[in-house]
Amino acid sequence: MSLPQFKLLRPRTLDQAVAHLANHSNNLRILAGGTDLIPSMRQKLFEPEYLLDIRHIAELKGIREQQGSGVAIGALTPLADIEHSALLKKRYPVLSEAASTVASPVLRNMGTIGGNICLDTRCLWYNQSLTWRKACGFCIKKDGDLCHVAPGGTKCWAAFSGDTPPALLCLNAEVEVIGPYGSRCIPLREFYTGLGDNYRRLQPNELLTRVFLPEATADYRGIYRKLRVRGSIDYPLAGVAVVMKGSNGHVADARVALTAVNPAPVLVKGAREALLEKTVDEALAETVGDLAAKTAKPLTTSALTPEYRREMIRVFTKRAVLAAARN
Ligand SMILES: Cc1cc2nc3c(=O)[nH]c(=O)nc-3n(C[C@H](O)[C@H](O)[C@H](O)COP(=O)(O)OP(=O)(O)OC[C@H]3O[C@@H](n4cnc5c(N)ncnc54)[C@H](O)[C@@H]3O)c2cc1C
Numbered sequence: 438m439s440l441p442q443f444k445l446l447r448p449r450t451l452d453q454a455v456a457h458l459a460n461h462s463n464n465l466r467i468l469a470g471g472t473d474l475i476p477s478m479r480q481k482l483f484e485p486e487y488l489l490d491i492r493h494i495a496e497l498k499g500i501r502e503q504q505g506s507g508v509a510i511g512a513l514t515p516l517a518d519i520e521h522s523a524l525l526k527k528r529y530p531v532l533s534e535a536a537s538t539v540a541s542p543v544l545r546n547m548g549t550i551g552g553n554i555c556l557d558t559r560c561l562w563y564n565q566s567l568t569w570r571k572a573c574g575f576c577i578k579k580d581g582d583l584c585h586v587a588p589g590g591t592k593c594w595a596a597f598s599g600d601t602p603p604a605l606l607c608l609n610a611e612v613e614v615i616g617p618y619g620s621r622c623i624p625l626r627e628f629y630t631g632l633g634d635n636y637r638r639l640q641p642n643e644l645l646t647r648v649f650l651p652e653a654t655a656d657y658r659g660i661y662r663k664l665r666v667r668g669s670i671d672y673p674l675a676g677v678a679v680v681m682k683g684s685n686g687h688v689a690d691a692r693v694a695l696t697a698v699n700p701a702p703v704l705v706k707g708a709r710e711a712l713l714e715k716t717v718d719e720a721l722a723e724t725v726g727d728l729a730a731k732t733a734k735p736l737t738t739s740a741l742t743p744e745y746r747r748e749m750i751r752v753f754t755k756r757a758v759l760a761a762a763r764n
């Protein structure tokens with residue numbers, strides 16, 4: 438599958454990148470590691486006139502501890518750096534663990550945290566070649582007006598399938614976005630729309646620049662569990678992140694978030710309240726597993742059945758809650 442023709446823009450500074458965004462936002466895509474964008478372009482899912490290659494902007498890379506106010510991670514920081522960072526492994530272990538499960542080592546060397554947060558949603562009927570999609574019929578997400586997954590509906594249910602966003606949601610992370618008007622910070626929980634086809638609140642002339650991990654969630658125990666077909670490389674088909682802070686044998690704070698079972702990564706409703714001030718045991722972990730299974734809304738967007746994926750969310754959540762409490 439060949440790549441469509443495009444013009445490459447290669448800014449060296451953030452100011453140059455913003456100038457390109459202001460001039461060409463109508464038909465431009467941002468290229469970070471390219472591990473998702475390039476295969477998608479080969480499948481003709483995107484045919485931008487311009488690619489804004491941000492890989493040479495040094496100020497977008499790196500993991501920096503900010504005295505007393507958490508950690509800032511540049512959007513262009515490779516996932517491998519997040520996986521191996523001693524600072525993150527010690528202070529935000531759930532994020533390092535989630536990063537370590539993305540794809541394979543080669544893809545983690547290329548793939549970035551910004552690209553993982555901005556990752557396109559996935560569906561069996563969408564992530565296919567142009568020939569395949571033409572033969573089966575186009576859908577709402579690209580070039581068509583029907584949904585093969587929920588026929589009769591008008592909504593796209595493609596699943597958000599990035600591994601680090603559930604960990605970031607649990608940590609109460611914020612993202613910094615820059616555009617021609619200046620920059621703004623958004624809590625990650627407000628970044629996603631819940632729509633499969635228009636899944637993030639990012640304007641075409643905006644760039645994600647940094648991720649902030651607050652001091653308040655540093656040193657929380659954390660666990661990430663993921664279901665995939667091939668353990669060595671695949672996207673998640675269900676994933677759960679759990680963070681917990683203990684005090685005198687009780688839960689002082691906790692959060693649980695899911696990926697790959699909804700059009701956005703989501704916090705599990707009621708999980709924090711169910712865990713607060715309790716001692717974790719099998720029964721409580723099972724209750725949280727049930728809440729997670731209720732929040733998960735998998736459909737036939739992937740190779741595994743929705744029923745199995747929802748059940749695995751229940752099982753993984755229970756195990757992750759018990760493991761986080763033991764940590
Ligand atoms: C075989 C294979 C297996 C994979 N398995 C997994 C997996 O298990 N888990 C997983 O999470 N992912 C997986 N991926 C997807 C991908 O490798 C990762 O999600 C990676 O983190 C994407 O980052 P990137 O820098 O390569 O993004 P790119 O491909 O460069 O970009 C992805 C999207 O984000 C946008 N974007 C990138 N950076 C920014 C920014 N700073 N601001 C605004 N928009 C931006 C791009 O325009 C594009 O729409 C897999 C990919 C492949 C090919």
Ligand code: SF4
Pocket residue numbers: 559560561562563576577578579583584585586587592593594595633738
């Ligand atoms: S969920 Fe429906 S509209 Fe969305 S990509 Fe899949 S088939 Fe297309």
